[in-house]
Amino acid sequence: MFDGTGDSRVHLRTYYDKLVRVGNVERIRMKLFMRSLKEDALSWYISQDPKKWSSWVSMVSDFMDRFRFNIENAPDVFYIQNLKKKPTEMFREYATRWRSEAAKVRPALEEEQMNKFFVWAQDPQYYERLMMIESRKFFDNIKLGERIEESTKSGIVTNFEALQATNKDLQSGGVSMKRDSPPAHQNFPIPRPNFDRRPPKEYTTIAESIDQLYERLKVVSYVTPIPAETPENPSKWVNPNKSCAYHSNMKGHTIDECRSLKDKIQSLIDHKIIVAKNPL
Numbered sequence: 713m714f715d716g717t718g719d720s721r722v723h724l725r726t727y728y729d730k731l732v733r734v735g736n737v738e739r740i741r742m743k744l745f746m747r748s749l750k751e752d753a754l755s756w757y758i759s760q761d762p763k764k765w766s767s768w769v770s771m772v773s774d775f776m777d778r779f780r781f782n783i784e785n786a787p788d789v790f791y792i793q794n795l796k797k798k799p800t801e802m803f804r805e806y807a808t809r810w811r812s813e814a815a816k817v818r819p820a821l822e823e824e825q826m827n828k829f830f831v832w833a834q835d836p837q838y839y840e841r842l843m844m845i846e847s848r849k850f851f852d853n854i855k856l857g858e859r860i861e862e863s864t865k866s867g868i869v870t871n872f873e874a875l876q877a878t879n880k881d882l883q884s885g886g887v888s889m890k891r892d893s894p895p896a897h898q899n900f901p902i903p904r905p906n907f908d909r910r911p912p913k914e915y916t917t918i919a920e921s922i923d924q925l926y927e928r929l930k931v932v933s934y935v936t937p938i939p940a941e942t943p944e945n946p947s948k949w950v951n952p953n954k955s956c957a958y959h960s961n962m963k964g965h966t967i968d969e970c971r972s973l974k975d976k977i978q979s980l981i982d983h984k985i986i987v988a989k990n991p992l
């Protein structure tokens with residue numbers, strides 16, 4: 713039985729040999745051929761119109777066209793899972809190359825399997841983010857991959873070894889850290905009444921504006937908007953003309969003035985999860 717994998721030539725030879733005693737009756741040989749197939753090969757056969765085959769040779773030639781790849785060096789699942797992005801390649805080029813290789817795998821992959829193997833093939837900085845999308849088209853991988861590529865290239869560089877080490881430290885220290893949990897001071901039961909009364913903190917100088925950096929960090933989920941805080945005495949300091957995207961568009965201050973966001977970014981820098989490039 714031939715299931716669509718393995719050597720199609722060997723199958724033909726075996727089939728031929730078995731049917732010697734049927735004699736040279738092409739019609740019978742062609743009819744019985746179906747019974748030697750299963751799975752992919754059988755589905756292929758059923759999807760064909762047998763009337764188009766005027767002879768055994770024409771049928772075999774279609775069969776070989778369809779299953780020849782088993783003889784040639786068809787990439788297998790292992791190969792595509794290890795097909796990495798070249799340093800010189802843009803993510804989109806890489807994903808396109810990967811997909812065309814994956815399309816040659818037999819039996820053919822469902823889109824879902826293809827997405828899974830693609831994610832598995834990725835280096836950590838892509839893997840971690842791509843894994844988060846649950847159902848998608850292959851094109852979504854390209855879009856997200858390009859955004860990650862963009863965010864790692866310009867301004868910030870993610871440092872996953874440091875991230876892993878940090879997580880390990882936290883775990884072994886018995887402290888559990890949920891990713892993107894708000895900084896600890898936001899868990900105080902009483903909301904902080906005034907941002908500006910806290911002593912100024914040393915922040916690492918960042919080459920770009922806070923709101924730009926925020927947008928990029930948001931794409932890779934290093935920051936997510938936190939709930940708006942209700943100040944005890946709003947009238948004293950709230951400027952209704954300003955709002956902060958990080959604080960879920962809470963009115964009162966702009967994102968550039970946002971202490972909570974600066975703290976969050978600083979903690980990412982301190983933990984070496986992101987590396988601030990020196991301003992030029």
Ligand SMILES: [Zn+2]
Nearest residue numbers: 956958959970
């Ligand atoms: Zn804010």
